[in-house]
Amino acid sequence: MKLATWNVNSLKVRLPQVLQWLADSPVDALCLQELKMDQDAFPLAEIEAAGYRAAWFGQKTYNGVAILTPAAYQLEDVVAGIPGYDDPQRRVIAATINGVRVICAYFVNGESVDSPKYAYKLEWLARMEAYVADELTRHPRLALLGDYNIAPEDRDLYDPEGWREQVLCSTPEREAFRRLQGLGLTDSFRLFNQEEKQFSWWDYRAMMFRRNLGVRIDHILITDELKARAQACVIDKTPRKWERPSDHTPVVLTLAD
DNA sequence: ATGGCTGTCCCTGACAGA
Numbered sequence: 001m002k003l004a005t006w007n008v009n010s011l012k013v014r015l016p017q018v019l020q021w022l023a024d025s026p027v028d029a030l031c032l033q034e035l036k037m038d039q040d041a042f043p044l045a046e047i048e049a050a051g052y053r054a055a056w057f058g059q060k061t062y063n064g065v066a067i068l069t070p071a072a073y074q075l076e077d078v079v080a081g082i083p084g085y086d087d088p089q090r091r092v093i094a095a096t097i098n099g100v101r102v103i104c105a106y107f108v109n110g111e112s113v114d115s116p117k118y119a120y121k122l123e124w125l126a127r128m129e130a131y132v133a134d135e136l137t138r139h140p141r142l143a144l145l146g147d148y149n150i151a152p153e154d155r156d157l158y159d160p161e162g163w164r165e166q167v168l169c170s171t172p173e174r175e176a177f178r179r180l181q182g183l184g185l186t187d188s189f190r191l192f193n194q195e196e197k198q199f200s201w202w203d204y205r206a207m208m209f210r211r212n213l214g215v216r217i218d219h220i221l222i223t224d225e226l227k228a229r230a231q232a233c234v235i236d237k238t239p240r241k242w243e244r245p246s247d248h249t250p251v252v253l254t255l256a257d
Numbered sequence: 258a259t260g261g262c263t264g265t266c267c268c269t270g271a272c273a274g275a
Contacts, residue, residue: 009274010264034274036265061265062273109275117273149275168275201275204262215275247263247274
């Protein structure tokens with residue numbers, strides 16, 4: 001079983017790339033973030049024609065998340081948003097696929113540590129932590145996939161000194177990431193790769209991708225039951241090389257069946 | 258370099274992203 005996450009930065013623009021990528025590298029769950037489209041604008045017909053079904057939580061202009069799965073699977077117990085948290089920003093959707101609870105999340109960016117958006121980020125992180133803790137009481141096989149907007153360690157940044165205590169890697173954000181790990185979740189990428197400069201996002205500007213100056217902020221965290229089945233977790237840089245790419249690239253986890 | 262690029266919106270400039 002393969003699970004993947006990809007912040008597409010507009011599904012309207014990136015739909016052909018999503019379909020091409022799925023044709024090249026089929027997965028059993030693809031979590032998408034930053035759809036940037038209203039609920040009614042979701043391209044369900046094209047996705048179904050490609051052999052996939054979908055659950056999505058759309059929003060005009062900003063945010064928006066979706067989970068795609070092959071038509072052979074079901075999307076069970078779909079939950080949009082964080083229950084009990086009246087957040088106008090649509091950043092979370094969850095579904096059970098083939099016995100695995102899949103939570104797709106677009107974490108708050110925060111803009112900068114002195115911004116009101118950063119305070120919202122910390123509040124949102126606390127809500128997410130409580131939600132995941134609650135989900136874990138019911139789902140021993142759970143994966144939390146998405147754009148976390150957190151670089152967990154210095155080796156996940158191209159310039160740790162330049163980024164010191166900036167948004168994406170400030171101590172409170174990293175502590176929130178550690179608390180998610182403390183719930184019993186493992187950063188699946190680091191089960192297989194200990195190298196520094198393994199990035200999932202590169203700024204569009206200044207040829208940052210060609211110079212490999214990026215950050216690793218897209219993650220797949222998994223419970224122990226899934227950890228026992230994990231066979232590989234890779235960052236697929238291929239779509240970042242295509243014409244008019246998203247600034248993020250997919251992360252893919254392979255589990256034994 | 259408070260810069261560089263990309264996407265969106267009642268669109269030609271502002272906002273957001275990270």
